[in-house]
Amino acid sequence: MRTQATLQKWGNSIALRLSGNLKSIPQFEEGDVVDIEVSEEGLQIRKAKGKKLTEAELISGLDAYTAHADEMAQPVSKELGY
Template identity: 35%
Template sequence: MAKLAIDTKIQKWGNSLGLSVSGAIKDIPHFTENTPVKVAIFEDGFIVKKTLQPSDFLPFSEAQLLEEPDAFTSHGELPASPLESEIIE
């Protein structure tokens, strides 16, 4: 469900057509300059959504994962238990 609907128009920008992303169009989804987006295209229009960045859902960077584990990061003291879905009876 849309949080807000705005009537606007697509205008010519140089050799292309453009839609100004300003005001509520940028503020509600928190778009900033260079925000990566995914555009889904349909016969009657398109939808623009932010793409998730690895930092949005991964707790560690690639560099951190490649570092040698130490006593703090290895978590060797934690016992591993199988998930219920991993148990075959």
């Protein structure tokens, strides 16, 4: 399948939205994690291999030291709207 799409501003980012016939690419569905390879010729997007990690899996094994808790910012009252 070959088609064209337009890069669009989305918040502070540039987005490539998959719409029309692109949203029915075989083997891809909403929520899939993808690997993106950038080269001189453009982008190559592939479905990521392996399972999608949950938030609990991503933070498992963290402690105060490895999470850099000593570097946590301490907001001042003005930043909190007081």
